Amino acid sequence: MADVKTALVTGASRGIGRAIAIALAKEGMDVAVIATADSPAVQETVRLIEETGRKAYFAACDVSDFAACGACVTALLEEAGTIDVLVNNAGITRDKLLLQMREEDFDDVIAVNLKGAFNMTKALLRHFLKNKAGNIINISSVVGLMGNAGQANYAASKAGLIGFTKSVAKEYAAKGIVCNAICPGYIETDMTGQMPQAAREKLCAAVPMQRPGLPEEVAAAAAFLSRSTYITGETLRIDGGMCM
Ligand code: NDP
Numbered sequence: 001m002a003d004v005k006t007a008l009v010t011g012a013s014r015g016i017g018r019a020i021a022i023a024l025a026k027e028g029m030d031v032a033v034i035a036t037a038d039s040p041a042v043q044e045t046v047r048l049i050e051e052t053g054r055k056a057y058f059a060a061c062d063v064s065d066f067a068a069c070g071a072c073v074t075a076l077l078e079e080a081g082t083i084d085v086l087v088n089n090a091g092i093t094r095d096k097l098l099l100q101m102r103e104e105d106f107d108d109v110i111a112v113n114l115k116g117a118f119n120m121t122k123a124l125l126r127h128f129l130k131n132k133a134g135n136i137i138n139i140s141s142v143v144g145l146m147g148n149a150g151q152a153n154y155a156a157s158k159a160g161l162i163g164f165t166k167s168v169a170k171e172y173a174a175k176g177i178v179c180n181a182i183c184p185g186y187i188e189t190d191m192t193g194q195m196p197q198a199a200r201e202k203l204c205a206a207v208p209m210q211r212p213g214l215p216e217e218v219a220a221a222a223a224f225l226s227r228s229t230y231i232t233g234e235t236l237r238i239d240g241g242m243c244m
Contacts, residue, residue, distance in 0.1 A: 087137045089139040136177065188213070
């Protein structure tokens with residue numbers, strides 16, 4: 001059916017990416033799931049998408065690899081026929097105080113979180129231009145807005161993503177392409193589950209709503225932005241009031 005949209009969500013094996021993939025399927029889109037490798041978690045995301053009645057595609061792709069992103073998008077376009085919504089969600093942390101942070105801790109985080117979004121957006125841009133439409137959602141973080149001790153690499157990648165979002169929005173607004181960023185606060189996923197209990201309690205205490213957010217609460221914002229035809233260059237916080 002030509003009027004069914006397709007979304008590509010990176011880092012959709014679990015956490016926020018999985019919740020976004022399911023939310024977009026519930027919006028009526030087919031969804032391409034990207035993760036580093038096939039796994040039971042990926043298959044669970046695929047199953048949950050199919051449970052909504054939509055089609056799921058899967059591709060293993062390291063988003064930090066420019067050539068791999070190009071090949072992945074080419075293959076998915078061949079298989080799915082179109083991609084209308086791109087969600088750059090894949091992300092990693094390598095938290096350390098700057099004094100202990102190694103060069104590779106900085107490079108790896110920038111490569112996945114920031115360059116990954118560049119790689120995927122570049123890979124899809126010509127297709128969006130040909131379609132005279134495209135919707136890009138970049139998952140940044142409140143840490144990109146306010147900084148965080150122990151996360152200089154991560155905060156730089158997420159702040160960079162906001163600059164990237166606004167630049168892409170300005171460059172392609174006239175071509176029917178919108179590009180927005182979401183800044184989640186403290187969301188309960190594997191990523192935050194790795195943090196020491198004391199650090200999680202400290203984070204929670206900084207949230208006016210006094211609880212962590214759920215991946216589904218971020219996904220609801222992504223679903224809203226996926227319908228956007230006139231919101232572009234926006235940075236939307238989903239953080240329980242953490243970064244007012
Ligand atoms: P998770 O650690 O739970 O999941 C990360 C996802 O990214 C996985 O699907 C993982 O795939 C994928 N991924 C990691 N590296 C790569 C790579 N090189 N190429 C492709 N996929 C990759 O993270 P969250 O769900 O918590 O976070 C999702 C996004 O939201 C991230 O960008 C994160 O920075 C951001 N965010 C999260 C917050 C939180 O509190 N949780 C707060 C603010 C922002 P695989 O399974 O193959 O490893």
